[in-house]
Amino acid sequence: MRAPDFWSEPGALARVLAPFGAAVDLAGGLRRALARPVACGLPVVCVGNLVAGGAGKTPVARALARRLAANGTPVRFLTRGYGGRAAGPLRVDPARHGALEVGDEALLLAADAPTWLARDRAAGARAIARDAPGDGPGQGPGVIVMDDGFQNPSIEKDLALLVIDGAYGLGNEKVMPAGPLRETLARGLARADAVVILGEDRKDIARRMGVGLPILEADLVPSPDAPDLAGRKVLAFAGIGRPEKFFATLENAGVELAETRSFPDHHPYRPAEIEALVERARALGALPVTTEKDRVRLPADLAKHVEVLPVEVAWRDPKALDRLLARLPSHG
Known part of the structure; x- marks a missing residue:
């Protein structure tokens, strides 16, 4: 779906x-008010x-997991598996599962840490607590990092982060279908422990977040192992x-954008589409480039x-970030 x-x-x-x-917004608020979140026994x-x-969200979730792991905390991802057919709960196996089954985000997460997919988030969290073997002697499953699910009230959350695109902000600040918001800003901030602003804050978001709510600023940059495409x-x-966020990252890396093409989120590429893109790039004397998330949906x-x-x-x-993560209960 493309945003209107x-x-x-x-x-x-x-x-x-x-x-x-x-x-x-009212229906979502009532759902959360009537919900009885379950504690899965692990920090979330x-x-x-x-x-x-x-x-x-997914790049931020991966970055949080890396930070936790660097500090000695085992991490398990929990995701809904958008774009995939599987309902779960199941542990994602990149050698066995494809994007059509588990979705592209689940495959990216599974490349970093053990990942469970579950449309029923509470069932997924229980599966992690029950089945995760730990990363070594005396270690339990550690911390669950949930990619998306801020509006889902089924699980108790120990730390809830809201990610905001600094360039796009909150759009017209209306709730769907009038605008892009899943709920009002006031409702969301009331449950958030911190806000992550990704990229330059062109919409002056930080000033509006209120006193006392930590603001973490971050940027999307090419990974250390990324190919050097400068020039x-x-x-x-x-x-x-x-897609504009990806195109901007390329430009910031010194890439000359001969042409850009945008597709719907989680788009299942057909061979003819990729063949046409490769041929168009050849005609332009250009290199076809895409994201990690798109790569898992390309015809092999x-x-x-x-x-x-x-x-x-x-x-x-x-x-x-470390000060924020230190708020988590014991996760050894």
């Missing part, structure tokens, strides 16, 4: 749809957002929530013709 243009700025259509958005870090689409002419394409025999630029989150103040 009117979600970006206030307008007449958003005002017409605002009552429907108010109803959606939830990485979510307020805006439908790609704020950068290269590329045809960039992406089927993620906000055509993926070799496409370069991938892996990205990661770079924290502007890593010590601020």
Whole structure:
């Protein structure tokens, strides 16, 4: 799904749809008020957002997991598996599962740490607590990092982070279908422990977050093992929530964007589409480049013709992140 243009700025259509958005927000609030969250016995870090689409939750979840692991804390991911058919709970096996079954995000997470997929998040958390063997003598499963699920009330969360795209902000600040928000800003901030602003804060988000709520600033940058594309002419394409974020990362890396193509989030690429993109890149004298998330959805025999630029989150103040993670209960 691509976000409608009117979600970006206030307008007449958003005002017409605002009552429907108010109803959606009220229903979500009632659902959370009536819910009885379960404690799974492990600390849970939830990485979510307020805006439908790609704020950068998965890169932030991966970065948090790396930070925890570097500090000696075993991590297990829990994800819903958007774009896949499987309902779970199941442990994701990249050697056995494909994007059509478990979704692209689950495969990315599983490359970093043991990952469970479950549409029923509480059942998934219980499966992790029951089945995760630990990473060594005397170690338990450690911490669950939940990719998305901020609005899901079924699990008790020990630390809840809201990720906001600094360039896009909150759009027109209306709740769906009038705008991109899953709930109002006030409702979301009331349950958040911190806000992560990804990229330059062009919408002055930090100033509006209120006193006392930690603000973590970070950037998406090419991973250390990424190919050096500086000065290269590329045809960039992406089927993620906000492809513009990927294109901006390429430009910041010194890439010459000959052409860009955007596809819907979780788009299942057909061979003919990739063949056409490769041929177009050849005609432009450019290199076809996409994201890690898109790579797992490419037809296997055509993926070799496409370069991938892996990205990661770079924290502007890593010590601020460590102070936040220190709030977690014992996770040994």
